[in-house]
Amino acid sequence: MTAFNASRRRFLVGAGAVGTSALLSSCVTQSPAASGGNSGGPVTLQSNLSSPQAKTAMQSIVAAFDKRGGAKAQLNTVASETFRTQLPTYLTSANPPDVYTWYPGSVAESYAKKDLLLGLDDIWAGPELSGYSDALKKLCTSASSGKKVFVPTSYYWWGVFYRKSNFAKWGVKEPKTWDEFLDLCDKLKSKGVAPIGLGAGGDTPWVASTWFDYLNIRVNGATYHRELLAGKHRFDDPEVRKVFDTWDQARPFFDPNGTAIPFQDATTALLQGRTGMMLIGTFFADAAPKDALGDLDFFQFPIIDPKVPVAEEAPTDGYFASARTKRTDETKELLRYLATAEAQELYLKSSSGTTLPTHPDAKDTGTPLVIKGRKLIESAADVTQFFNRDSSDALQPTADTALVHYLAKPKEIGSILTTWQRSAQQIWSQ
Amino acid sequence: MTATRTTAPVSGTDGPARRADEAAPAPAAAPRSPLLRGSALRTTGFHLTAGLLSALWLLPIVLVLVTSTRTFDDIAAHGVGSWPHSFTFDSFRQAWVDGGQQRALINSVLVTVPTVLISLGLASMAAFALSRYDLPFRRVLLLVMLGGNLLPPQILLIPVSKLSEVLGIYDRLYALIGVQVGFGVGFYVFVLHGFMRAIPGEIQQAAVIDGAGPWQIYWRVILPLARPALAALSALSFTWIFNDLLWAITVLRTDSRMPVTASLIGLQGQYVSMWNVIAAGSVIAAAPTVAVFLRFQRHFVAGLNLGAVK
Numbered sequence: 001m002t003a004f005n006a007s008r009r010r011f012l013v014g015a016g017a018v019g020t021s022a023l024l025s026s027c028v029t030q031s032p033a034a035s036g037g038n039s040g041g042p043v044t045l046q047s048n049l050s051s052p053q054a055k056t057a058m059q060s061i062v063a064a065f066d067k068r069g070g071a072k073a074q075l076n077t078v079a080s081e082t083f084r085t086q087l088p089t090y091l092t093s094a095n096p097p098d099v100y101t102w103y104p105g106s107v108a109e110s111y112a113k114k115d116l117l118l119g120l121d122d123i124w125a126g127p128e129l130s131g132y133s134d135a136l137k138k139l140c141t142s143a144s145s146g147k148k149v150f151v152p153t154s155y156y157w158w159g160v161f162y163r164k165s166n167f168a169k170w171g172v173k174e175p176k177t178w179d180e181f182l183d184l185c186d187k188l189k190s191k192g193v194a195p196i197g198l199g200a201g202g203d204t205p206w207v208a209s210t211w212f213d214y215l216n217i218r219v220n221g222a223t224y225h226r227e228l229l230a231g232k233h234r235f236d237d238p239e240v241r242k243v244f245d246t247w248d249q250a251r252p253f254f255d256p257n258g259t260a261i262p263f264q265d266a267t268t269a270l271l272q273g274r275t276g277m278m279l280i281g282t283f284f285a286d287a288a289p290k291d292a293l294g295d296l297d298f299f300q301f302p303i304i305d306p307k308v309p310v311a312e313e314a315p316t317d318g319y320f321a322s323a324r325t326k327r328t329d330e331t332k333e334l335l336r337y338l339a340t341a342e343a344q345e346l347y348l349k350s351s352s353g354t355t356l357p358t359h360p361d362a363k364d365t366g367t368p369l370v371i372k373g374r375k376l377i378e379s380a381a382d383v384t385q386f387f388n389r390d391s392s393d394a395l396q397p398t399a400d401t402a403l404v405h406y407l408a409k410p411k412e413i414g415s416i417l418t419t420w421q422r423s424a425q426q427i428w429s430q
Numbered sequence: 431m432t433a434t435r436t437t438a439p440v441s442g443t444d445g446p447a448r449r450a451d452e453a454a455p456a457p458a459a460a461p462r463s464p465l466l467r468g469s470a471l472r473t474t475g476f477h478l479t480a481g482l483l484s485a486l487w488l489l490p491i492v493l494v495l496v497t498s499t500r501t502f503d504d505i506a507a508h509g510v511g512s513w514p515h516s517f518t519f520d521s522f523r524q525a526w527v528d529g530g531q532q533r534a535l536i537n538s539v540l541v542t543v544p545t546v547l548i549s550l551g552l553a554s555m556a557a558f559a560l561s562r563y564d565l566p567f568r569r570v571l572l573l574v575m576l577g578g579n580l581l582p583p584q585i586l587l588i589p590v591s592k593l594s595e596v597l598g599i600y601d602r603l604y605a606l607i608g609v610q611v612g613f614g615v616g617f618y619v620f621v622l623h624g625f626m627r628a629i630p631g632e633i634q635q636a637a638v639i640d641g642a643g644p645w646q647i648y649w650r651v652i653l654p655l656a657r658p659a660l661a662a663l664s665a666l667s668f669t670w671i672f673n674d675l676l677w678a679i680t681v682l683r684t685d686s687r688m689p690v691t692a693s694l695i696g697l698q699g700q701y702v703s704m705w706n707v708i709a710a711g712s713v714i715a716a717a718p719t720v721a722v723f724l725r726f727q728r729h730f731v732a733g734l735n736l737g738a739v740k
Contacts, residue, residue: 046683051699052528052707077685079696090683093595097683264702268509286702289503 042074043330045319046090046097048083053286057350064346065337071330073099084393091116096322098331103389104139104150104316106230110392111320112142112149118321119147123332128339131360135383139316151335152318153344154355157373158210158386159298161284162277163270167297170276174299178218178246181302185253188276196250197275198258199266200407205400207263209387210279212403213313215243218304222311222382229391231428235402235421236414244406244413246304251410259407263287281315282354282373296369300376311382315389316358394430398423498522498709510705521704525697525711533686534693535714541603541678541689542671545610546664552611553618553663554656558648560619561626562634572623575616583613587680594681605681606689610671618663625659626652658729665726669719690715 047058055077062075076097078086083101090096091111102108111117123129124137129151140150167173170191175181185195200208216225220239227233228240255275258266267287269275278284279301285293303310319338321331337343341362348357353365356374364370377383388396402420406413496514497505504516525531560568590609591600599605629652637647653660675691682688685696694715697708 048700050696051702051704052524052697054699056528076683077696078683078688079692079698080700081698082679082692082695086679086683089591093600095595095600265509268506271507272509281701283701286699287506289506291503292507 040327042072043099043327043334044074044076044097045099045101045334046083047075047077047101048080049101050077050079050083051286054351057347060350061338061343061346064343065334068337071327071333073334091322091324094324095326096324098325098327099319099321099334101317102150102320103385104152104318104320105385105389106391107389107393108140108150108320109142109144112147113144115145116323117142117149118323118325118328118331119145119149120151120321120332120335121148123151123336123339124148126336128336128359132339132358133360136316136358139385140318150318150320151339152316152358153338154318154347154357155314155316155377156282156355157377158214158279158281158301158313159373159376160277160279160301161270161296161298163273163292163295164297165295166273166276169273174297175302176300178249178302178304182249182253185250185276189253193276194255194257194269194274195253195276196258197255197266197270197278198407199261199263199278199280200258200400200404201260202262202265204263205259205404206388206396207266207280208259208403208407209396209399210281210313211247212243212399213384213387213390214279214301215246215304216240217311217313217382217384218301218308219243219246221308222384225311225384226390229387229395231424235424236417240417241413244410244417247406248410251407254407259404282369285354285369286352298369298372309381310379311384312377312380313386314377314380314383315386317355318358392427394427395424398427494709494712497705498713500706502704502706505705521706521710522714524704524707525714529697529707529711530685530693531690531711531714534688534690535718537603537687538672538689538691538718541606541610542668545607545614545671546667548607549611549614549618549667550660550664553615554622554653554660555648556615556619557622557626558652561623562647562652563644572620575619578616579620583676587676590677591680600681601683601687603682603687606678609677609681610674613677614667614671618667621663622656622659625656629655661726662729665722665729668722672719672722 045058045062047055049055049058058075058077062073066072087100087102088111090100108117120140124132124140132152136152137148140148140152142149170188170193172184172187175184188195198208198211200206213225216228219242220228224233224239228235228237233239255266255269257269261269263280263284264287266275266278267280267284270278271288271292285296288296300312319335321335325331339359341357341359344357344359344362348355348362348365353367354370354373356364356370356377364374384390387399398420401423402416405416409416497510498521499517499519500514501516501518501520504514508515559565560572565571594600594605594609597605599608633651633655634647637651642650672689673691674689675695678689678692682692685693688696694708694711697704697711
């Protein structure tokens with residue numbers, strides 16, 4: 001308990017320091033150039049959706065927005081990796097872009113805390129957003145200021161994906177519970193197939209954290225999971241140890257190449273039937289050839305403890321705006337448009353269409369996969385985002401290190417968790 | 431070409447030693463044939479190893495070329511490393527049109543050409559003054575310039591980004607030109623200084639007697655004499671600036687102003703990367719530098735020993 005108190009105090013000191021430095025930097029940047037801003041002109045929409053398909057979808061939204069008269073928007077697409085590293089620079093610059101693609105929850109909160117995000121309470125009261133679910137309202141509200149700072153537009157879900165034709169060939173069915181799941185793995189292994197593909201190699205080690213997320217929300221529940229990621233519990237607690245004890249039961253069924261190949265290659269292995277199934281988000285469908293899309297299906301991550309309320313992982317995407325925008329009204333107009341069913345349907349139509357719209361009246365693409373996914377999320381008692389979105393981008397690498405280490409040397413789990421706790425502590429106390 | 435040229439003397443000088451080895455098992459046999467066989471063996475061995483090595487070196491390039499002509503569905507179904515099952519040039523179109531490489535390539539040229547001209551112009555003037563005149567503190571100046579080059583550019587990213595913002599040139603192409611000139615000039619001065627110092631003083635004295643002022647000496651005497659160094663430096667700096675990504679993403683943020691390197695990483699999706707389009711984009715992005723290299727190949731080699739002999 002004393003350790004916890006000390007870390008909390010350190011955290012507050014750190015937060016104060018961050019706040020001061022943000023204040024100082026804002027003083028610096030609000031010098032000459034600030035007055036030379038080009039107010040008027042189109043609203044700039046800084047987007048990290050750089051893949052050709054998603055980019056085209058964004059372009060069609062902006063074109064539709066421009067066509068309806070009133071404010072105009074200008075799309076500015078930046079490579080997602082560049083975007084991630086430059087976002088703090090954008091937000092603190094004197095003449096920032098107005099609207100950004102990003103994530104709600106704790107990721108947006110870290111900027112809202114420094115007062116960098118535009119308050120959006122008034123547009124949330126408007127007709128476009130008032131019908132949104134309470135869960136989304138909560139997700140988009142900043143905990144520090146109580147203001148709404150985010151406009152969600154789409155979300156996707158994670159599930160255990162497989163090829164229908166392969167499951168039929170192997171004569172197996174979707175499992176519901178953890179025991180059925182282990183039976184299924186056993187059966188696949190006896191047929192010479194690596195049951196569980198992973199794809200945590202190369203530059204996608206973060207894929208492994210979905211296993212941690214799901215096992216944790218199934219064993220300890222979503223509330224515990226969020227508290228753990230917020231630093232209210234420790235990674236070397238017995239609860240976390242229990243997660244890895246459960247994982248140990250499934251670990252022998254993991255593809256031995258799991259931590260060697262990136263997820264895109266793991267997708268190919270799944271499609272070719274070298275692995276049986278894969279816990280992955282729907283974005284992986286973009287990595288599948290078009291003719292295989294109809295053959296893909298998924299099942300819910302198996303229930304481990306029926307007493308724990310069922311939560312699912314469904315990361316939400318959307319937009320926030322810079323607090324320093326000089327085109328507040330136009331920015332809000334664009335955000336209101338992005339929140340409409342019309343804009344969200346347009347995006348789904350032009351993109352790969354495996355995401356779900358957040359507007360209650362917006363139609364999804366209606367493929368069997370999407371209908372099943374929507375039902376999965378709507379029946380869930382609670383929804384988590386993803387490891388980094390529920391914590392921070394800084395905490396993600398600590399999870400990557402710990403989980404890849406665990407998959408390579410599972411016997412060292414005790415020391416792995418101690419190390420994880422130590423490195424997480426440094427990030428929480430910043 | 432070079433392979434055959436170098437093997438001949440090697441096998442010639444090594445001949446006697448080799449013959450002794452070869453002769454040991456069959457001393458009575460005709461003495462000339464083992465020598466011939468030995469040297470033939472060495473030649474084939476050399477060619478085989480060198481050929482294998484160059485094949486190994488070319489493999490990644492071939493892989494990129496092959497990948498760029500496959501369809502995405504083929505790659506997704508069979509993996510990047512598999513034998514190609516399709517052939518198309520559509521990925522080049524996708525990279526050029528949808529990926530915005532056309533605009534990006536123009537931006538790259540708009541940045542690179544002025545940068546090379548300005549930085550070499552400034553550097554040659556500075557080098558001329560520092561090497562041909564007895565200026566006070568010229569050694570200190572040169573050392574400072576060299577010292578600036580030893581500084582890792584990464585630590586200056588945030589100052590440069592903030593400074594360009596305060597100056598109101600953030601997100602403009604000429605900000606990138608300015609940054610590139612600023613960071614290149616020191617090194618170019620250093621190299622050109624070494625070269626110009628070696629030009630005999632008599633030439634300059636003759637020009638002075640003929641009534642030439644410093645400007646005329648620079649423009650009509652020293653600059654023409656420094657042409658080999660300038661050619662080598664311009665070829666080198668062209669590739670450096672053209673291939674730069676770090677400064678581009680530091681001072682620019684609008685996609686329509688990004689150079690080709692930045693647009694190349696833009697081809698990567700948030701989750702899924704279309705390897706065929708990325709490979710095609712790489713081929714497009716590499717083409718100008720390859721062209722410059724082929725055109726100025728001679729000067730590249732000359733550039734290597736520019737600083738070596740003074």
